[in-house]
Amino acid sequence: MLENLIQIIRDPERISTSAAVRQQHSQDLTSYHAQHLPDVVIFPKDKEELREIVAYANRIRCPIVPFGLGTSVEGQVVPIQGGISLDFTHMSRILEIRQDDFAVRVEPGVTRLQLNQELKKYGLFFPIDPGVDATLGGMAATNASGCSAVRYGMTREQILGMEAVLADGSFIHTGSLAKKSSAGYNLTGLLAGSEGTLAVFTELTLRVYALPETFLYAKVVFPDLHKVCKAANRMLYRSIQPSKLELVDEYTIQAINAYKQTAYVEKPTLFLELSGWNSTVTAEWERVHEIIRDEGAVEWDHTFDEAFGEQLWDSRRHAALAIAAAAPKKKLMTTDVCVPLSVLPEAVLYAREVMQIEGLQGAILGHIGDGNYHAVFPIDPSLAEEAAKADKINELIVRFALERGGTCTGEHGVGLGKRQYLAEEHGDAVLWMKRIKEVFDPNHILNPGKIF
Structure with missing residues (x-):
């Protein structure tokens, strides 16, 4: 196989079987999914070269797994059947x-x-x-x-x-x-x-x-998770249109403070961004201010200062890395569900409750403006008891969402981690999904073992 691939690529620098490169392409960035090494990593330079690689792989029934930066969290880039990992570093124009x-x-x-x-x-x-x-x-x-x-x-x-x-x-x-x-x-x-x-x-x-004319950034601290969710829902009911609306719990804030050397109050917090015309943003903030006071916010900061906003969103973007850094010898299990907005306050409280019952500390954060939240658990996959607790929490959170008209994944995808819930959510429609897969990929070479 390798000799034929070299003839297609014609550049030894863009094809690798080295242990280090294969290891890099064997897993997600921070997730708990087990590593699987590809047999070879290829860096195609254009679509014609890519076409030849895929056609050849199909002829010899060799699995292909596309790889961007490996930032997925449900094992999408893990080559569980070996084969070719296709790295798109050189197709970046x-x-x-x-x-x-x-x-x-x-x-x-x-x-x-x-x-x-x-x-x-x-x-x-x-x-x-x-x-x-x-x-x-x-x-x-x-x-x-x-x-x-x-x-x-x-x-x-x-x-x-x-x-x-x-x-x-x-x-x-x-x-x-x-x-x-x-x-x-x-x-x-x-x-x-x-x-x-x-x-x-x-x-x-x-x-x-x-690009909008103006951005307003706000950080609002609440006494508990329920009030954060209620405030967010009320904003949407009042036709306020934030460009970002994020829940960050106290555990996440603690991790961010340690990782980013910030000094945020370690309580459930709402990160908020309004954008648009200056007059519109100012008027929207007045309504937001009324809502957060009514819902018992204990502290808030708001500003048009870009540096404040950059720090705020940089903290949010690095939340997963901060949680991982707080438990450096562990991996992250990140469950991601989406529920109807009316169910969100109850769902978030339920997630916290099951964590406490199982005695496993985790973070709750997410995009509460669309009902999508994440529960993140640092675990040692080699410890069977700890992994079992995380699996149970994950299952309870997912089933809670499905029973209330939600979905097992709002944005992370199915990958390896949510395959067992797909039929529960979609029923017989999964059979038609599998038939579509058969039509597109009859030899099952394209990222095999994922979704189903």
């Missing part, structure tokens, strides 16, 4: 910026920060912020969202079209530059969130937005 169309074309290895740095020159930005500087191909594969989902939604909603390589090596083009379409099946929506199991992305056409 911004192909076109269409300023007047509010659209860009990018290769899958472009990162979120890389794109926004270039878009800023045009007064534009790409809004989806999953917390880490993930690749856009990886974000599309997992349908990532993050802090800005309360206003802008998920990655899928920002994809106008895409080009991808199918398992047999053929190309597929979906969507267009138009903002909407009623033509045919929505294959763009199908491939976005498919976690590399249906196709390998070669190009994305993304929706971008004009």
